[in-house]
Amino acid sequence: MSPNPADSVFVRACRGEPTPYTPVWFMRQAGRALPEYRALREGSPMLPSCFRPELVTEITLQPVRRYGVDAAILFSDIVVPLKAIDVDLDIVPGTGPVIARPIRTWEDLEQLRPLEQGDVEPVLQAVKELVAELGPKPLIGFCGAPFTLASYLVEGGPSREHLKTKALMYGDPELWGALLTRLADITGEFLRLQVEAGVSVVQVFDSWAGTLTPQDYRQRVLRHSARVLAHVEGVPKIHFGVGTGELLGLMGEAGADVVGVDWRVPLDLAAGRVGDRAVQGNLDPALVVAAPWETVEAATLDVLARGRVAKGHIFNLGHGVLPDTDPDVLERVVELVHDTTRG
């Protein structure tokens, strides 16, 4: 293998180039499923942890050692760039991000100033350390998409129906556009800085986009996600959401090289929807927790078989690793994916 992560199997698969085997990593691979992660995080709340380079580095490396995955992903959270520009928010265990002053007026918008390099220096330092440490293994940088970030900021926290977010989106298109543009520039700049610091691939998470109709996504959201992706050049870009079966084509059009697919859409169908792009996914994360190995094995092989019709395939779960996951099962999945697809 070449010593340059840009020539790695994972990055080549993202570009849709032929690879000697199917690369694999797991969303939220650095997380509570790993006992070594739980030990390291003990007593250290989530958000401050994301600004401690030595902790970020170690947590990011843990799953690489454990699973033998083909890429590391920076340990962070999509609200980190908001915290970095001093938005008053916290990640509450068992709840998620909670915003002190939700954004619903033009005045509220003033909480969102442009992000500068100095705001995220500890994160960029972790990226540089990781790139040095990882050598030929690629590091994935990431950020949240404007719609998903806006939904937290407008609701004040996680939400089921996103009623306040939709009220703003439908009721005040001008303020909505201004909010999502600011978010796109904050998060896009954060992504660009990660690339500058050495990440080999970026992923944009639009976790809540699946609540939108394709018509609304196209008309009110797509251009802002495209704006995020346009901040970045020179590395492959992955665009992921949950429940986005009808949005896959549009998420590709936003400027992605790879479209992430949740477990609901068979990958061969997804490949047809994303056009001339690679796909990433899409084993059900619950199946990995709940099913005996024979079922996990069969489902993994099914994902691989369906992925073959795509321009490129990066194996992953359809959403993040669940905390109850047995790490040994994920390790076996990595082996199975590699062994099955090796020429």
Added chain:
Amino acid sequence: MSPNPADSVFVRACRGEPTPYTPVWFMRQAGRALPEYRALREGSPMLPSCFRPELVTEITLQPVRRYGVDAAILFSDIVVPLKAIDVDLDIVPGTGPVIARPIRTWEDLEQLRPLEQGDVEPVLQAVKELVAELGPKPLIGFCGAPFTLASYLVEGGPSREHLKTKALMYGDPELWGALLTRLADITGEFLRLQVEAGVSVVQVFDSWAGTLTPQDYRQRVLRHSARVLAHVEGVPKIHFGVGTGELLGLMGEAGADVVGVDWRVPLDLAAGRVGDRAVQGNLDPALVVAAPWETVEAATLDVLARGRVAKGHIFNLGHGVLPDTDPDVLERVVELVHDTTRG
């Protein structure tokens, strides 16, 4: 209009026959969005309310008077037949159904005895009163699908990841099959009794089926939902779930005349997936709450335009009416649907 509900516009649309205009009703039209409902339910917990014929009758009629919809739907809950056979459960406000002794073993299964007519006599009495009261206006009966009921019974309550349910589904296919067969017979018999008592159409709610891959739905769930639908003859059958974009074809194959579609899938796409069947849906219930009238109007017209390619179209929301909904908006939607589609 003929005095027989079987010849009503709604029932004919369910059968895919030509109609003078597009019929409309709303899932959870009898509910907290209506002040008259909140007044009537005050001090009366959900489950006992479902067994009080005079209350069921009045609550069922409220939205018919208010909205001018083309069908009434029996006020009830999908766990009513389980309560009727003495499963120890309650509907906890703000939470949902909570099961005292979750079902995870063969022994636990003994909680599920066959349902007999005497168990649901008050419900059937309400159906008969309603049919008399409604005259030519059709009444919809309903039940929950085995997967969704099983998920409550196995988890012990509502769940996000359905891990215990999936553990049983993958880990013990024999017990899983026995559980879903029992549930199919309980709920299918309940549906058959509703038809016998006079409902003109039935709807099966599989609220959580959207958590399944199409492969798992086909292999582990479909036949049980088909078993429910097979209990009923002589009336059109609607089959509905949320997040079921990739399951629409299979939900039709289970034996439905009409497939309900959530707001994520444009109806013209949905029509292509359900084959020679009618579709029901699919205005975003959050949009109705959150958007100004012009947006609600445009979205309603878009749904109608897309629905035209289907074999038949019953206008509805893509999921239940949200409690924050303004009843006046729904009333205007009914008028708009009728006025726009009247020849």
